[in-house]
Amino acid sequence: MESPVRRIRLNDPEAPQQPVAAPAPGWLRFAGWFVPPIFLGVTLGTLVLLRRGPDEFFVGVLSITFALPVVWGLISVFFPAYADRRCPECKGLTLDSIADDALYGLSCSACGYVDESATAWKFAEERDAPLEPMVLKSRQSR
Numbered sequence: 001m002e003s004p005v006r007r008i009r010l011n012d013p014e015a016p017q018q019p020v021a022a023p024a025p026g027w028l029r030f031a032g033w034f035v036p037p038i039f040l041g042v043t044l045g046t047l048v049l050l051r052r053g054p055d056e057f058f059v060g061v062l063s064i065t066f067a068l069p070v071v072w073g074l075i076s077v078f079f080p081a082y083a084d085r086r087c088p089e090c091k092g093l094t095l096d097s098i099a100d101d102a103l104y105g106l107s108c109s110a111c112g113y114v115d116e117s118a119t120a121w122k123f124a125e126e127r128d129a130p131l132e133p134m135v136l137k138s139r140q141s142r
C-alpha cells in the first residue's frame, strides 16, 4: 500500500539575487538633496496658508507655480543650448562631429582627439538638417 504522505525534496536554498541598479546620471544623484527642502517648503507654506487663510500669499504661490514653467519655456526658447565645442584634450574650440550625418562621435581638428561614443546630437541640431534620416541610420548601425 502506498503511503498517503508524499515526500518532496526542495532545492537547496539559495541567496536571493539582489537587483543591481544602474548607476544614476550625475544630475540625478544630486536631485535627492532638493527633496527635503521642497517638502519643508511645502509644509511651511501649508502652515502659512492655514494660519492666514487664502489671501494674497495663496495667490502669490499659485502665480509662481503657473508662471515658472512659462518663464522656463521662454528662457529655453530665447537662450537655447549650444554644442560645447571645447576639446577636452587641447581646450581649443575646434571640436566637431565626426561626420555630418552622425549622431555619435566627436573629433578635434586641432589635436586629433577622437571620441566615437560621445553624442554629437547638438552638432546635428545646429546644422538645421532633418534629423530623422540620421536617427534611422544610427538605429540601423547598432
Ligand SMILES: [Zn+2]
Binding pocket: 087, 088, 089, 090, 091, 092, 094, 108, 109, 110, 111, 112, 113
Ligand atoms: Zn583638441
